[in-house]
Structure formats: C-alpha cells, structure tokens
Amino acid sequence: MKQILFAASEAVPFIKTGGLADVVGSLPKYFDKEKYDVRVMLPKYLCMKEEWRNQLQYRTHFYMDLNWRTEYVGILELQYEGITFYFIDNEYYFSGWAPYGDMYADIEKFAFFSKAVLSALPVIGFRPDIIHCHDWQTGLIPIFLDNFRYGNEYYRGIKTIMTIHNLKFQGTWDTKRVQDITGLPSYYFVPDKLEAYKDANYLKGGIVYADRITTVSSTYAEEIKTPFYGEKLDGLMNARAGSLSGIVNGIDYDDYNPETDKHIARNYSVKNFRKEKVKNKVALQEELNLERDNHAMMIGIVSRLTDQKGFDLIDCVLDELCQDAIQIVALGTGEAKYENMFRHYAWKYPGKVSANIYYSEPMSHKIYASCDAFLMPSLFEPCGLSQLMSLRYGTLPIVRETGGLKDTVEPYNEYEKTGTGFSFSNYNAHEMMATVRYAEQIFYDRKRDWNKIVERAMEQDFSWNHSAREYEKLYDEL
Missing domain, CATH: 3.40.50.2000 (Glycogen Phosphorylase B;)
Structure with a gap:
C-alpha cells in the first residue's frame, strides 16, 4: 500500500478560489483504494463555511519553532467521501476573511503551513511515501524536507512531487525577510536554489528540490520551457525537463452530468x-x-x-x-x-x-x-x-x-x-x-x-x- 499526502492551500468542498481546489478535492477519490492511501492536508481557515468547520474533529496539537518564534499547531480531521482530510489550525495565520490576502502575510502564512505539514506527520502517525505539493503555497515543503533529513531518520526516503497549476503565481518576497521567517540556513538562498532575481521564490525552490514536477497539461509543460510562457523560470524548466511531465486535469463527472444535473431546466443525454x-x-x-x-x-x-x-x-x-x-x-x-x-x-x-x-x-x-x-x-x-x-x-x-x-x-x-x-x-x-x-x-x-x-x-x-x-x-x- 503506497501512502500519498496531498498538501495544498485549498480544496473543494471546503474552500475554493479556483481550479486548484477542484483538483485537490476531487482527484484523491479516484485512486485505486487497494493500492494507494491518499490523504489531504489543508489550512483550517476561519472563512471556511461553518457547516464544515463544525464537522472537524480535534486530533491533537503541538508547538513548533518557526525560526525565533514558537507557534501553536492544531490538527483537526474529517472523513469526507472516503478520504481523510487533515486541517492545520493556527488562528493567527488562518483567521482572515479570505484564504489569501497581502503577499507579505501570505509568505509567512504558507512558510508556517509548509513546515507544519512536515512536523505533523510523526504526530498523526501517517508517514507518506510521497508528498504531492500543489502550487507556490507548498513550495517550501521539498526544501524543509531536505533540511529535516539532516539528523532525522524519519524524513529520509520521502519523495516529493510539485504540481504547477499556474506558473504565473510564484510566491516571491525579499530574501532577508524570508530567511528570517523560515529560519532556513543561508545556503538555500542562492540562485540555483530558492533565490530568483534577488528575491526568494517559493515555487522555484519547490521546483528545484522536488523529485518530479508536473503541470496540468502536456502542451503547457512544453510551453513553460519558452520565454513567453515561462514567467522568467523557462531556464529552470529546461534544466529540469527530464523530470517534468504534463497530466491533464479532469472534472467530476457526477457533478457535471447533463443526465442528472439538478441545476438545469431539462436533463438530456447524448441520445436525446x-x-x-x-x-x-x-x-x-x-x-x-x-x-x-x-x-x-x-x-x-x-x-x-x-x-x-x-x-x-x-x-x-x-x-x-x-x-x-x-x-x-x-x-x-x-x-x-x-x-x-x-x-x-x-x-x-x-x-x-x-x-x-x-x-x-x-x-x-x-x-x-x-x-x-x-x-x-x-x-x-x-x-x-x-x-x-x-x-x-x-x-x-x-x-x-x-x-x-x-x-x-x-x-x-x-x-x-x-x-x-x-x-x-x-x-x-x-x-x-x-x-x-x-x-x-x-x-x-x-x-x-x-x-x-x-x-x-x-x-x-x-x-x-x-x-x-x-x-x-x-x-x-x-
């Protein structure tokens, strides 16, 4: 049985701003349950609908160092459509009216989330073979994982996949500030690792350190190797071309079904x-x-x-x-x-x-x-x-x-x-x-x-x- 953890900033039905949520919420249901145990980890946003917040079961909590601060990490859990969802709780970071706000706040919020994802694994007793990271918000996970491996046997051998849903959004901020937030050693903040054009770049770090990179269609996987679509990372995309592949997203054929759709005036099929x-x-x-x-x-x-x-x-x-x-x-x-x-x-x-x-x-x-x-x-x-x-x-x-x-x-x-x-x-x-x-x-x-x-x-x-x-x-x- 392979154990897979999806880490992402949003997933249907809990929180959605775009297509990323559809992927993270729907895809895990379709894996072969006999071979893959796929679970999902998300932030517990205050802006989640109350009906979902009320269903979450408290699992445990612990305190985690984020450089010079000590932060509370709560873990809540919910079984939904046969999939285990974990929610990382910290009201200081996740209490806004929307999942994303000002970039400088998001940079710290998702540094906390990325480290909390890894720190929570031994506590919940789920050691994934693969952590599947989605977009820049989880870009630091492969880097923290690399850092954790020194001196911690538990994290050795865990593989990572970085899926790029939209290369335009990269999570960039001033290098000194990101170093101060994350507490990562300075050797990560160089041009062939986390740094891009003098700023720290979360997505770039994830792409450099992930074992495999995927994007959401094979044509886009080719396009991002060119300057027009590459959003200044085309050089890196070419360098990692051997580990890059494109897999087209799907849609939930139960939700979108003209034969059974409750929202439409008349149901119909390919026959009628x-x-x-x-x-x-x-x-x-x-x-x-x-x-x-x-x-x-x-x-x-x-x-x-x-x-x-x-x-x-x-x-x-x-x-x-x-x-x-x-x-x-x-x-x-x-x-x-x-x-x-x-x-x-x-x-x-x-x-x-x-x-x-x-x-x-x-x-x-x-x-x-x-x-x-x-x-x-x-x-x-x-x-x-x-x-x-x-x-x-x-x-x-x-x-x-x-x-x-x-x-x-x-x-x-x-x-x-x-x-x-x-x-x-x-x-x-x-x-x-x-x-x-x-x-x-x-x-x-x-x-x-x-x-x-x-x-x-x-x-x-x-x-x-x-x-x-x-x-x-x-x-x-x-």
Missing part, C-alpha cells in the same frame, strides 16, 4: 440532446430576459474576467459580433474594465447580451447546458476546466490553441468530419472572430454536421479516472 437540450436554452432566455428564440445561436462565457482569459480580444470585436444572429451570456467577476464592458453591451443590446457580474455554481451549470457554443480565447491556459465542462454538456468550445485547450479540444475538420469544437492559433481578435463566424456558419447552415460534433464532444472522457491513472503511473515510477 437534439430534442431536449434546446429546452434549457429557452428557459435561460426567459430567466435572463433575452429574446425568446430557440433557433438563435447562444454563446456562453464563464470565467474570471482578466487579461489572461483573452478578454482584450473580445473587447476588440464584441460590438461587431453583436451584429450577428447570436446571443451572448457571460458569467463572472474580475477586472473592472471587463465587467463594465459586458454591462455596456448588455445595455446596448438588451435582448442579445446578458451580463451576470457575479459567480454562481447553479448559473454556471445552466450556461453550460443551455448554450450552443462556449468561448474561451485564453492568452495562456495551463489546463482550463470550463472547456471540459462545456464538452460534457455538448456545448461546443471555441478556444485558442494554447496549453490545456489545445490538448482537450480537437478542432472541427469539415472534410474528415472529425473534431469536438473550434479553435484558432494566433492571439488575434479578428482570427477569433473569424472562428466564431465559422462556427455560426456550421450551426446555421449545416445543422446535421453540428449535431455530429456535439455527439463527439459528449462522448469524450475527461473524468478524473483518466488523470488518476496517469498520476498512479508517476507514483509507481517514484
């Missing part, structure tokens, strides 16, 4: 979507005060409204696109300029554009189920989950060929009659618009072909089962 799917569209048109027209092509957008997600391209051509026979439904929050852009077009084209500047899980399900196409023109996208959800619901993704989007959406080929969506390669607004219009043309003029693409999309398997098998292979190699 031709008749039933459109009923969701009509229901959403009524709910959002769009023109009622079950023949109109509806395009959905569910996203953080940021530059990374390609909204500058949309901004460039949205007015022109609104001249077409389409409807656009957007859901999400983010940069004010993009929130206001959608509000403006919803005001200018009231029956055609619906701007929902908030986030709601039920509304996102309605959009995946109701729309005909889903627009995701990202500048870069390590994996992306929205396109997987839209494929599952037979809502054809229109994406830019980058990262996970390139790995998961096969562009339609009208001659070979293959493909599960539409894509364009250059980061260019007019190329995006041409692709949207090509999709419109297939939708309106070749309905039979369109329905065949929908059928192929709905038959794809991007469940966690597939990803779990890939991770199991990696664990076995280690």
Whole structure:
C-alpha cells in the first residue's frame, strides 16, 4: 500500500478560489483504494463555511519553532467521501476573511503551513511515501524536507512531487525577510536554489528540490520551457525537463452530468440532446430576459474576467459580433474594465447580451447546458476546466490553441468530419472572430454536421479516472 499526502492551500468542498481546489478535492477519490492511501492536508481557515468547520474533529496539537518564534499547531480531521482530510489550525495565520490576502502575510502564512505539514506527520502517525505539493503555497515543503533529513531518520526516503497549476503565481518576497521567517540556513538562498532575481521564490525552490514536477497539461509543460510562457523560470524548466511531465486535469463527472444535473431546466443525454437540450436554452432566455428564440445561436462565457482569459480580444470585436444572429451570456467577476464592458453591451443590446457580474455554481451549470457554443480565447491556459465542462454538456468550445485547450479540444475538420469544437492559433481578435463566424456558419447552415460534433464532444472522457491513472503511473515510477 503506497501512502500519498496531498498538501495544498485549498480544496473543494471546503474552500475554493479556483481550479486548484477542484483538483485537490476531487482527484484523491479516484485512486485505486487497494493500492494507494491518499490523504489531504489543508489550512483550517476561519472563512471556511461553518457547516464544515463544525464537522472537524480535534486530533491533537503541538508547538513548533518557526525560526525565533514558537507557534501553536492544531490538527483537526474529517472523513469526507472516503478520504481523510487533515486541517492545520493556527488562528493567527488562518483567521482572515479570505484564504489569501497581502503577499507579505501570505509568505509567512504558507512558510508556517509548509513546515507544519512536515512536523505533523510523526504526530498523526501517517508517514507518506510521497508528498504531492500543489502550487507556490507548498513550495517550501521539498526544501524543509531536505533540511529535516539532516539528523532525522524519519524524513529520509520521502519523495516529493510539485504540481504547477499556474506558473504565473510564484510566491516571491525579499530574501532577508524570508530567511528570517523560515529560519532556513543561508545556503538555500542562492540562485540555483530558492533565490530568483534577488528575491526568494517559493515555487522555484519547490521546483528545484522536488523529485518530479508536473503541470496540468502536456502542451503547457512544453510551453513553460519558452520565454513567453515561462514567467522568467523557462531556464529552470529546461534544466529540469527530464523530470517534468504534463497530466491533464479532469472534472467530476457526477457533478457535471447533463443526465442528472439538478441545476438545469431539462436533463438530456447524448441520445436525446437534439430534442431536449434546446429546452434549457429557452428557459435561460426567459430567466435572463433575452429574446425568446430557440433557433438563435447562444454563446456562453464563464470565467474570471482578466487579461489572461483573452478578454482584450473580445473587447476588440464584441460590438461587431453583436451584429450577428447570436446571443451572448457571460458569467463572472474580475477586472473592472471587463465587467463594465459586458454591462455596456448588455445595455446596448438588451435582448442579445446578458451580463451576470457575479459567480454562481447553479448559473454556471445552466450556461453550460443551455448554450450552443462556449468561448474561451485564453492568452495562456495551463489546463482550463470550463472547456471540459462545456464538452460534457455538448456545448461546443471555441478556444485558442494554447496549453490545456489545445490538448482537450480537437478542432472541427469539415472534410474528415472529425473534431469536438473550434479553435484558432494566433492571439488575434479578428482570427477569433473569424472562428466564431465559422462556427455560426456550421450551426446555421449545416445543422446535421453540428449535431455530429456535439455527439463527439459528449462522448469524450475527461473524468478524473483518466488523470488518476496517469498520476498512479508517476507514483509507481517514484
């Protein structure tokens, strides 16, 4: 029986700010229970929903040195869907209104968390063969582990994997301050270890010291070796290329299932979507005060409204696109300029554009189920989950060929009659618009072909089962 510990800063259903939480919360359930005992360790945030906080069982506590301070470390536990979750408790660090706040506070908070994860292992009686670290918040774990091995037999032989969900976020701060917080010896703070461009960099340290590095799609694993996507770490990524691999994320096929989804107006399947799917569209048109027209092509957008997600391209051509026979439904929050852009077009084209500047899980399900196409023109996208959800619901993704989007959406080929969506390669607004219009043309003029693409999309398997098998292979190699 191999013992695996996931260490991360968030996981569904306890705390979520992005796709990282979906991975850490869902993936452990899909491992072969006879061969792998996978457990998860998280911070116990005060901002967790009370229903979860009340279910946590106190296990034990101890005191830990963090350089010159002595800190309380509480350990709580919860069994959820067959997985053991541990929560590290310290009110000084985890009492904020949100899991992340100011960077200087987060730097200390996650130094504490990283050391506490390792210090808790002997206390809870779980010695993992592999610690699977996620993103910069756990980047110090492989370094503390290296440091603990001197003079402590217990920690020898534990392997680490560092998974990069988004290389843009690295956890960097002034070297002197990080040295003071962590108490790590100065030989770690050099350019071939923790230091990058004169600052201490948590993610870089994790990448240098981890036994294996993974990222969330094979295309992104290649892209981050180039200066454009490498966020100044492309040299390091090339140096560690032999230990780097990409494994595409999955989605929870129980949560996202058009046949059983409780959030949508009409359930449907790959067998009956031709008749039933459109009923969701009509229901959403009524709910959002769009023109009622079950023949109109509806395009959905569910996203953080940021530059990374390609909204500058949309901004460039949205007015022109609104001249077409389409409807656009957007859901999400983010940069004010993009929130206001959608509000403006919803005001200018009231029956055609619906701007929902908030986030709601039920509304996102309605959009995946109701729309005909889903627009995701990202500048870069390590994996992306929205396109997987839209494929599952037979809502054809229109994406830019980058990262996970390139790995998961096969562009339609009208001659070979293959493909599960539409894509364009250059980061260019007019190329995006041409692709949207090509999709419109297939939708309106070749309905039979369109329905065949929908059928192929709905038959794809991007469940966690597939990803779990890939991770199991990696664990076995280690």
